[in-house]
Amino acid sequence: MSRRAIRAALVLAVAAACTAVGAAPAQAAGRADHCPDANGVTVVVDFKELGGGVVVRCAPGDQATGLAALKNAGFQIAGTLRWGEGFICRIEGKPSTATEKCVDTPPASAYWSYWHAPDGGSWTYSDRGVLNRKPPAGSFDGWSFSFNRSADNAPRPAVAPNRPAPPPRTTPPAPPPPRTSAPAPPPPAPAPPPPGAPPPVVPPPAAGAPGAPGVVAPTGVDGTPAAPAPVAPTDDASGPPPDVPPTGSVVPPPGAAPAPPTDPTGSLPPVEVTGARDGDGLPLGTLAGVFLLVALVGGGVLAARRRRTAEPDD
Template sequence: MTALRKLIVVLAVLAGTTIGAPPAFAAGTPGYCPDDTGVTVIIDFQQLGGSTIIRCAPGKQATGHAALRAAGINITGTNRWGEAFICRIEGKPGKDTEPCMDTPPASAYWSYWHAPNGGGWTYSQLGVMNRTPPPGSFEGWSFSKDRSAESNPAPRIAPRRPNPQQPPRTNQPPPGNPPPGNPPPGGNPPPGGQPPPGGNPPPSSDTPPPSGEPTSATTPPSTSDTPTSSSTPPSTSEGLAWTGGVEAEKPKAEQGFPLSTALGIGAVAVLMTGAGLLAWRRRRNADNPS
């Protein structure tokens, strides 16, 4: 086998390997990051419609782009700038309104935000490839449509991790002490207006009650310490209703044909054409010796 044929075989194998390997997508985890060792990513589609996504990129993230990928968010860049300029997130906006050939217009694009835990959203002055999100912080993406630079909408989800789940409170009184407002042991009181069985009728209305027993009008309110719904602490399940799917997004057709695959196929085609031309010339020279 000549050196040229060996080179053709190697390039064909490499091209086949490139074609068969789809882009890798990180899984991330649904919901907020539980602590300050990861970066929480929030996607607010605004006028595009759809539920807001909250996902966690575990561990340290080198760039905002890395945080998007590690959280399992499906992103599309532009043909001119690649993923250095995020044009589409989870397929929105669609190809019918944004072809992603060049930088999207200022009237309809994904605005990039960041915030510390418990702080406020700040519009990023750096690109997604140039900013390093601190561990425990929040990265936000909010679609801005027909807004000015001063009125770009921040994500509508506060950058705040929920408090950890608190143990439930018990309302049982100490042993041996009946709870206030309840009758003493020995049975339930008879229905109103009826004397107890075998006993004497109750005193008339003009008979004062025995000393130390309050009337129904002056019965003190119950001192039960049952918490109200407004005092229930938030749990770590907050935000899961706005969470993206647990599984990572699968590669979509809109990702396009990989450039490396196209180059590999082109190189193989050129070499095969050259090899065929060389073989044809050799046969012609053999058939027509000078």
């Protein structure tokens, strides 16, 4: 085989190796944004002039080397054909294969600079390779593309190495009180009577009850009043029991005309004149009897005097 053929084969082999290294996938997906706590390493990649902005991802858990943190954060990387992944040549396909072949060490005017920082600290340029440094848990690793800069003024990542504070814990809302049965609604008010309706009729009290217009007392066959019904004694020591009018006689209310007595035989008996009481005075019938008695006595006296006058003197 000629020297020209050998050289062509070597070029093709180098190109294939660079392509294979550039297409090597990341070993871990990681997760976007900062690590929420100290359990992991936050990796910041600033593309600078290459375009692509700044990407922040988290490599959870313990990281053995800076290379492991870069891969476990989910970034795709490519090393050099000569040094392998010990020298980072390409991150997320940048710089492109047309610009950088990644056969040997990239030039000092265009390369990925490596940085590190504690949480809340400041970025420090790393003078060690990615395989010679173990990032502490909760720290930051940074990568920034340096274009036409020297090692003394290489640009640091644009994002400060500060892990955001966790959101404040909120107190869960108190559970609602247990539901209780609603109280029964009040009964509806009676509807008012319609305009012009007559007033309600109140029944009169029963006979013999307080407020009745009259009390009926029992009478005998001949119309004479019967003996009053016995009244049960009471415990009231203030005085004798109240007078109970004999049942069968009608005591008319004030202003009412007296009703004639009735007899079971159908004939009207002689009317018995009874006197009405006025306070504690004597009845009218008793007064009439007294007057009659006085009249009889007076008549007898007068007759005796006349008889004495008519007799001759002896």
